[in-house]
Amino acid sequence: xxxxxxxxxxxxxxxxxxxxxxxxxxxxxxxxxxxxxxxxxxxxxxxxxxxxxxxxxxxxxxxxxxxxxxxxxxxxxxxxxxxxxxxxxxxxxxxxxxxxxxxxxxxxxxxxxxxx
Amino acid sequence: xxxxxxxxxxxxxxxxxxxxxxxxxxxxxxxxxxxxxxxxxxxxxxxxxxxxxxxxxxxxxxxxxxxxxxxxxxxxxxxxxxxxxxxxxxxxxxxxxxxxxxxxxxxxxxxx
Numbered sequence: 180x181x182x183x184x185x186x187x188x189x190x191x192x193x194x195x196x197x198x199x200x201x202x203x204x205x206x207x208x209x210x211x212x213x214x215x216x217x218x219x220x221x222x223x224x225x226x227x228x229x230x231x232x233x234x235x236x237x238x239x240x241x242x243x244x245x246x247x248x249x250x251x252x253x254x255x256x257x258x259x260x261x262x263x264x265x266x267x268x269x270x271x272x273x274x275x276x277x278x279x280x281x282x283x284x285x286x287x288x289x290x291x292x293x294x295x
Numbered sequence: 296x297x298x299x300x301x302x303x304x305x306x307x308x309x310x311x312x313x314x315x316x317x318x319x320x321x322x323x324x325x326x327x328x329x330x331x332x333x334x335x336x337x338x339x340x341x342x343x344x345x346x347x348x349x350x351x352x353x354x355x356x357x358x359x360x361x362x363x364x365x366x367x368x369x370x371x372x373x374x375x376x377x378x379x380x381x382x383x384x385x386x387x388x389x390x391x392x393x394x395x396x397x398x399x400x401x402x403x404x405x406x407x
Binding site for chain 2: 183185212220221222224227235269271279280281282283284285286287288289291
């Protein structure tokens, strides 16, 4: 099973709302990722978790707050977002990278977020 | 920082071969990946090649790697309308944390 699931598929939220995106995998991967993808652009890395610890934060604004409660789950908590944060948010997982060796990442279908 | 270049568009006729090219700047010894994204969907891992290989074939897909020129290509034989999608190359990103750097993506359009 190489499936990564994400919920919800679509989300519309106002700028004062608080919402969460969820991601789950059961491949035994200990690295999980959040990406943001705007229309007609490649995915941009936001956060990386390795062994449930945050290892990369690509200077993401604090209105995005990631959480990795266990090795299968990854959440992205959203608060006070701006309209320009509207995008497709993708979750991915992989084996933990070794020095100089990156493993393939498996992506979920994404959550289409619209901020009004 | 890492720079990954791909041409933005490619149009082919059904049954022809498609070749999507990618150039990159990092020279880590690791895997290089190709992903496919259909409209409204996530990224699907298509194939990969390890940096000590020149070529890898997987059914209709052939990956060529010229490590000296830092050039990666994906050839799709007998292209079908279902192959219409955006294709991203993903050489390794900086550091050892597993992050990938994606090219801008090549939109492949297959005409019947």
